[in-house]
Amino acid sequence: MNNKKIKAGITVFPGSNCDADVYRVLNEVFGLSASFIWHKNKIKDLGGYDFIVIPGGFSYGDYLRSGALAARSPVMEYVKDYAYKGGIVLGICNGFQILLEAGLLSGVMLTNDSLKFECKDVYLKTLNTETPFTCALKKDSLLKMPIAHHDGNYFAEKKIIESLNHKNTVIFKYCDENGAITEISNPNGSMYNIAGISNENGNIMGLMPHPERSSEKILGSEDGGYIFQSIIKYIKER
């Protein structure tokens, strides 16, 4: 299967600002056919897309709560239908916050415990490689990717955390450069260093770090590219 045949949709809300980065990486770096889906788009059936990316940014200026307003916009109803039918959905940074607010993933993002906007490279440990987002990775692989967020402090009640652990749906944790999951390598106070989770079925993933900003050598890391390579591999093999 030619990469060009893989169709990706990138949702765009007022205030999205990583949409063009995702577009570039998917089209230019990986040679896919990616296009934008404006939030007022009237195409209700997203079934023509092989996967959907909800990019980062500050949708609706982070008003009310990060991701809260975007999660209730019409296009998210279509994304929900798509996801419930098993469609692959990746939410990056604000996209992760939108997935949480939309109820497609469990938990919520609080303000970073540092109270600062954290913008730096972090290391991630891959905990589950049996998802469309990680199938090109080996278990425990370390990935270097940048974060850039103010509300990335993952919080969930005990019941939800137990369920995430039980179902193996914590996909990535923040760690140090040797792979040790430590308090000091946790950039935002996130519970158990959680950086990325999926739903039970594994077709929806939220990730705080930015793979689209780390898919080209010139940007300092190509590790984020493994996320997109995994999606491509998964689609080609399914």
Place this chain on the structure above:
Amino acid sequence: MRNKILTVTTVNEEKMNKKAFIKIMLKDEVLDPQGKAVLSVLKSSGYDNVKDVRVGKYIEVDFAGEVKDGHASLKEEAEEISEKILSNPLIEEFTIEIK
């Protein structure tokens, strides 16, 4: 005649112009970093008797018409709005006053 019309308008306005005053606070068990930051500034400004600060949101919702179908009262409608959209029940709780 004119007076009569004015009276009718006033009655309608009274009926329609209800507001919900909604206060949203983080639950006690959820750390409030913003409150902690304000607390530390208050303390360093000499208000050393301040024990804790919590920061929340105050939202006014102005209703222009009758209560939405399927709701017994504006209070009930405001509760639904607060629960579904204005607050995140995982971390926040709210109180509503209708005036």
